[in-house]
Every structure is written in C-alpha cells, then in structure tokens.
Amino acid sequence: MLIGAIALSLLFVLGCSPRPLFWNTLYKGDHEDYYSSRFLVAAADGDLDYIRKHLREHPNPDDDRGDWGSTALALASSRSHHSIIEILLEHGANPDEAVPHGTPVSISIFSGDKIAFDLLLKHSKPNYQRSDGLSYLHMACSYLNPKDDAVNHFVSALLRTGLDPNHPYPDGNLPLIHLIGNQRELAIITVLQHRADPNRSNAKGISPKSEASRMVEVAEKTLARSEQRLREFDSGEKSIWSRADLVNYISWDQEKLARSKRILALVCQ
Incomplete structure (x- = not known):
C-alpha cells in the first residue's frame, strides 16, 4: 500500500498521469529526440489529427525530415x-523519396504490407532504382521477410506496370533465380x-532451371540427413534432439523437397 501511495504521489508531481511521465523520459527518448519533430512523431504514432493540423499550416510533408533524414511518409509506412499514408500522398509526399532505411515503397515491401504498398505504388515510379541499381522488383524478389502471398502481390503489381x-540485379543475378532460391x-x-x-543465365552462368535442379538436390540431401539422424536415435545413439524434434525435421524437409520439385517442374515446362 505504501509503495502504491508513493507511486501515485510521484505521478501527480510529474504530470498527474503516466502519459506525461513517459512522454518526457522514455517516450521522448524513443521518438522526439530521435525524429526531432512533433510531425514525425505523429506520423510514427498514427496521430491523424495532428497530421491534418500540421498539413494545414505546412502543406509540403517532405520538408520536415528531422535530424535523421526520415520523412513522415516513410515512418507511417x-x-x-494507412490513413496517414493516404493523406500524406494527397499532399504530395514522395513515395520514392530516399531515407536512411530505403524509400516508403521499399519499406512497405520489406514489411510485407500489401495495403501500404498499393497506396504508395499509385503515386510511385515502378521502375525506380536505387543508386546501386536495385529496383523495387529486385527487392520484392529477394527480401526474405515478407510472406509468400505478399511477395506474389508485390511482384504481380509491379509486373502489371510493364x-x-x-532485368538483372546489379550483380548480374536474375529475379527468377532469387525467387527459386527463396522458394x-x-x-x-x-x-x-x-x-x-527460365533458360537465361546470370552473370555466373547459372540459369533458373539449373538453380531449381540444385535446390531439389539440396532438399534431397537434407532429408536424407534428417532420416539418418532419426535412425541413429532409434538405434540408441545420443542426440541433442528429441525424437519428436527429429520427426518434425523430417516432415519439414519432406515439405521442402516436394516444393522444390514443384518449382523445378514449373521452370521446366
């Protein structure tokens, strides 16, 4: 009880509620000090009312980049x-504007956010390339973070633009080869x-067909290794895995092998 009373007293001294306390310490350190702008904090936090108010007085949303060079659109992405993304785009925010961690479009791809991506792509240049030559299509084909349906969504939308x-990656690799490697x-x-x-080779002489064949071989070897571990376990050999773990690994490896074979069949049609 005494501890609770002391805590409540401190809250009243520091602002009568937990919000000012955290705003002035942890919250400010994580947002205000980092972005150095209430507008950017609002974009990161989803404060639509403040965004609208700010844009009435400062109509160009990309003017405010804070100390770290980010934009409100990049943070919202x-x-x-999504509502903040829409209003920022309506006020001319650039979805291809480079920030330290990409562009708003590339951020939506990495995050696997299909809704944000669709909103941004309407105002974007689909053939945008970074200074190193990496395009949005390259990113969509190679990023590991998004789920499969999101990757397909991004790739399909970009290809529909023509x-x-x-078109090869800066290192000479090909989108199809990246997709095969990532299954x-x-x-x-x-x-x-x-x-x-599927017959075109990359800079190292690897074609999608040869890469798909290699993936099948790797999956077969991995499955065989997992099955061998289970046999060794059943024969009494010590293992860092339980039998249930080994059975699960075999199931996963079987699934990967089946998927690899389906992909090989696709590129060999």
Whole structure:
C-alpha cells in the first residue's frame, strides 16, 4: 500500500498521469529526440489529427525530415498507418523519396504490407532504382521477410506496370533465380506468366532451371540427413534432439523437397 501511495504521489508531481511521465523520459527518448519533430512523431504514432493540423499550416510533408533524414511518409509506412499514408500522398509526399532505411515503397515491401504498398505504388515510379541499381522488383524478389502471398502481390503489381521480369540485379543475378532460391512458388508462377526466361543465365552462368535442379538436390540431401539422424536415435545413439524434434525435421524437409520439385517442374515446362 505504501509503495502504491508513493507511486501515485510521484505521478501527480510529474504530470498527474503516466502519459506525461513517459512522454518526457522514455517516450521522448524513443521518438522526439530521435525524429526531432512533433510531425514525425505523429506520423510514427498514427496521430491523424495532428497530421491534418500540421498539413494545414505546412502543406509540403517532405520538408520536415528531422535530424535523421526520415520523412513522415516513410515512418507511417514502417508502422502501417494507412490513413496517414493516404493523406500524406494527397499532399504530395514522395513515395520514392530516399531515407536512411530505403524509400516508403521499399519499406512497405520489406514489411510485407500489401495495403501500404498499393497506396504508395499509385503515386510511385515502378521502375525506380536505387543508386546501386536495385529496383523495387529486385527487392520484392529477394527480401526474405515478407510472406509468400505478399511477395506474389508485390511482384504481380509491379509486373502489371510493364516491368521486365528478366532485368538483372546489379550483380548480374536474375529475379527468377532469387525467387527459386527463396522458394517463392506463387511469385515464380507469376513471373513465368509474365515471360521470365527460365533458360537465361546470370552473370555466373547459372540459369533458373539449373538453380531449381540444385535446390531439389539440396532438399534431397537434407532429408536424407534428417532420416539418418532419426535412425541413429532409434538405434540408441545420443542426440541433442528429441525424437519428436527429429520427426518434425523430417516432415519439414519432406515439405521442402516436394516444393522444390514443384518449382523445378514449373521452370521446366
């Protein structure tokens, strides 16, 4: 009881509620000091009312970049604040504006946010490339973070704008090869429908067909290794895994092998 009373007294001294306390310490350190702008804090927090108020007085949302060079649109995109993304785009925010961690579009791809991506793409240049030559299509095909359906969504939307599915990465690799390596089955079907060439080789002489064949071989070896571990376990050998773990690994490896074989069949059609 005494501790609770002391805590309540401190809250009244520091602002009568927990909100000012955290705003002036932890919250401010995480947001205000980092972004150095109430407008950017609002974009990160999803404070639509403040965003509207700010834009009435300062109509160009990209003017405020804070000390770290970020934009309100990039922050809203990273937090999936879709209503704020919409209003910022209506006020001319640039979805291709480079910030330290990408662009608003590339951030939505990395996050796997299909809604944000669709909003941003309407105002974007689909053929945008970074200074190193990496395009949005390249990012969609190579990022590991998004789920399969999101990757397919991004790839499909970008290809519908007329992008070339065979346009190589800066290092000479190909979108289809990246998709095969990441086992993005849905997106592989999509790029093949848009005439990605399964016979075209990358800068190292690797073609999508040869990469798909290699993935099958790797999956077969991995499955065989997992099955061998289970046999050794059943014969009494010590193992850091339980039998249930080993059975699960075999199940996962079987699934990966089946997927690899489906992908190989797709590129060999």
